Amino acid sequence: MRPGLETRPDFPVLAQQVNGKPLVYLDSGATSQKPRQVLAAVDAYYERDNANVHRGLHALSMRATEAFEKSRARIARFVGAADPAEIVFTRGTTESVNLVAASWCSANLRPGDEILLTEMEHHSNMVPWQLAAARAGATVRYLPVAGADAEHGLDLDRLDEFLTPRVKLFAFTHISNTLGVVNPAAELCRRARAVGAATLIDAAQSVGHEPLDVQALGCDFLVFSGHKMCGPTGIGVLYGRKALLDAMPPYQGGGGMIENVEFSGSTFKPAPERFEAGTPDIAGAIGLAAACDYIDGIGRPAIAAHDHRLGELARAALEELPGIRVLGPRAGSPRAGMVSFAFANIHAHDVVTVADQQGVALRGGHHCNMPLMKKLGLPSTARASFYLYNTEEEVAALAAALRKVVKFFG
Amino acid sequence: MSENAEFYQAVIDDHRRRPRRRGPLPTANRVAARENPTCGDLCTLRLRVEAGRIVEAAFTGAGCALSQASASLAASSLEGLEFARAAALVAAVEKLVRNGPGAVASEETPGDLAALAAAHALPARHACALLAWQAAGQALQSPEGADRENA
Numbered sequence: 189m190r191p192g193l194e195t196r197p198d199f200p201v202l203a204q205q206v207n208g209k210p211l212v213y214l215d216s217g218a219t220s221q222k223p224r225q226v227l228a229a230v231d232a233y234y235e236r237d238n239a240n241v242h243r244g245l246h247a248l249s250m251r252a253t254e255a256f257e258k259s260r261a262r263i264a265r266f267v268g269a270a271d272p273a274e275i276v277f278t279r280g281t282t283e284s285v286n287l288v289a290a291s292w293c294s295a296n297l298r299p300g301d302e303i304l305l306t307e308m309e310h311h312s313n314m315v316p317w318q319l320a321a322a323r324a325g326a327t328v329r330y331l332p333v334a335g336a337d338a339e340h341g342l343d344l345d346r347l348d349e350f351l352t353p354r355v356k357l358f359a360f361t362h363i364s365n366t367l368g369v370v371n372p373a374a375e376l377c378r379r380a381r382a383v384g385a386a387t388l389i390d391a392a393q394s395v396g397h398e399p400l401d402v403q404a405l406g407c408d409f410l411v412f413s414g415h416k417m418c419g420p421t422g423i424g425v426l427y428g429r430k431a432l433l434d435a436m437p438p439y440q441g442g443g444g445m446i447e448n449v450e451f452s453g454s455t456f457k458p459a460p461e462r463f464e465a466g467t468p469d470i471a472g473a474i475g476l477a478a479a480c481d482y483i484d485g486i487g488r489p490a491i492a493a494h495d496h497r498l499g500e501l502a503r504a505a506l507e508e509l510p511g512i513r514v515l516g517p518r519a520g521s522p523r524a525g526m527v528s529f530a531f532a533n534i535h536a537h538d539v540v541t542v543a544d545q546q547g548v549a550l551r552g553g554h555h556c557n558m559p560l561m562k563k564l565g566l567p568s569t570a571r572a573s574f575y576l577y578n579t580e581e582e583v584a585a586l587a588a589a590l591r592k593v594v595k596f597f598g
Numbered sequence: 599m600s601e602n603a604e605f606y607q608a609v610i611d612d613h614r615r616r617p618r619r620r621g622p623l624p625t626a627n628r629v630a631a632r633e634n635p636t637c638g639d640l641c642t643l644r645l646r647v648e649a650g651r652i653v654e655a656a657f658t659g660a661g662c663a664l665s666q667a668s669a670s671l672a673a674s675s676l677e678g679l680e681f682a683r684a685a686a687l688v689a690a691v692e693k694l695v696r697n698g699p700g701a702v703a704s705e706e707t708p709g710d711l712a713a714l715a716a717a718h719a720l721p722a723r724h725a726c727a728l729l730a731w732q733a734a735g736q737a738l739q740s741p742e743g744a745d746r747e748n749a
Contacts, residue, residue, distance in 0.1 A: 535637070535663065536662075537637055537722075538662045541723065567638025567639075597614075
């Protein structure tokens with residue numbers, strides 16, 4: 189058996205029993221666990237440097253500001269951004285999408301315009317665009333997901349039909365949280381550019397798992413959350429090309445984003461401050477930078493290889509089970525480190541509850557993609573998602589737990 | 599596994615495998631349908647009410663084991679009850695699931711119904727356990743009339 193990444197001692201939460209069994213945490217697609225290094229960075233900030241940023245003239249405020257801005261630069265480097273000012277801190281992927289949908293769309297979307305999404309988007313990369321389109325009198329269209337025969341990939345043969353000059357923005361996920369499909373993001377950005385559409389990549393499932401470079405991808409915006417990549421909850425990132433960000437109107441108003449305020453009106457700072465009204469999540473930003481250090485200390489190519497291997501092992505093990513339907517890529521096709529599956533006669537919630545009794549933590553439900561579930565003819569699926577702390581033994585534990593599920597409900 | 603969990607599994611499994619009162623009820627004069635869009639569970643509860651008493655009850659639907667077993671428990675235990683008693687039972691089951699076994703006297707949820715207490719420990723699944731009971735509450739309040747779906 190090949191060795192894992194030897195990271196488990198870094199994750200205190202994993203060393204526990206659940207329902208009398210060792211915890212097998214296979215829900216990193218929902219949120220990852222946090223290593224001691226990240227927890228220590230957050231604690232150290234609160235214990236030594238805590239103060240408000242950007243406006244204090246005293247020592248602690250200067251230290252907090254320096255740590256906060258260093259974190260921004262670290263995250264810029266992590267995603268290959270040309271300039272730290274292209275990194276806007278948000279609460280997470282959802283707020284990042286909402287920011288672009290509210291601000292960029294208010295300046296750029298006109299009646300009759302189209303926003304192109306795909307059928308595999310998370311609700312967070314769907315609903316904000318529906319709201320923005322309704323405000324502007326624009327339309328949202330969806331690039332179809334191909335059937336099981338095509339391994340649930342995007343139907344790229346039909347891209348030209350959807351990606352017309354009417355499309356002002358194409359927003360799509362890098363890795364589907366429901367299917368484990370990896371989309372050809374650089375190619376999609378190139379095709380969008382050719383028709384003059386801006387692009388937004390939802391990198392929530394990819395940025396902590398795969399090597400990623402916004403300049404190589406050629407995207408205009410890229411959004412992600414800290415908590416799915418070993419960082420704290422409550423912090424996320426909007427990467428935006430500087431020229432686009434500086435041309436966008438403010439999202440929320442308040443302190444920290446203004447240049448000058450008069451009773452009659454205000455002027456605003458350039459990006460990123462323009463989009464960071466109020467006291468930001470300073471500790472979260474510092475924790476997220478520590479997560480970048482942690483991940484790059486292991487290496488994203490190694491993490492990607494590890495995740496893909498566990499995903500593929502799980503796919504192969506699960507396909508042995510009677511009555512199961514495994515979604516997404518088949519053997520030999522690229523699969524992210526996750527497996528979604530459904531049993532013909534066992535509801536996903538029952539699967540998850542019985543697995544939990546074996547200590548195995550899965551996700552069950554519609555994975556925040558109700559329209560896709562409807563299209564696939566499934567009320568819900570169960571999902572096992574893997575990360576750098578998971579092991580081959582845990583894939584075996586998953587298979588054993590699911591055999592019990594089959595036995596119990598069979 | 600605790601005794602409680604075993605009892606829960608045995609009862610739920612029994613009602614899942616051999617659902618009571620599952621199917622259409624052409625003579626129904628009260629009907630309510632509930633859906634839990636989060637997990638896709640569906641339950642339609644049909645009652646035939648005569649002189650303030652539930653003479654017959656039946657359900658149709660699809661979903662997880664818990665929702666369907668709970669629907670089986672609901673339909674079979676509501677049958678024969680007078681209106682006031684049925685409404686009290688619906689309220690007691692809701693309390694049992696939401697607040698746990700300590701929240702209701704054991705005679706309020708007799709027999710197999712006590713098994714639903716185990717759902718209390720699974721907050722994410724309260725909606726599954728209560729779907730049929732909410733349909734029952736709705737059916738009890740619905741105006742009397744023919745069930746067009748059954749026609």
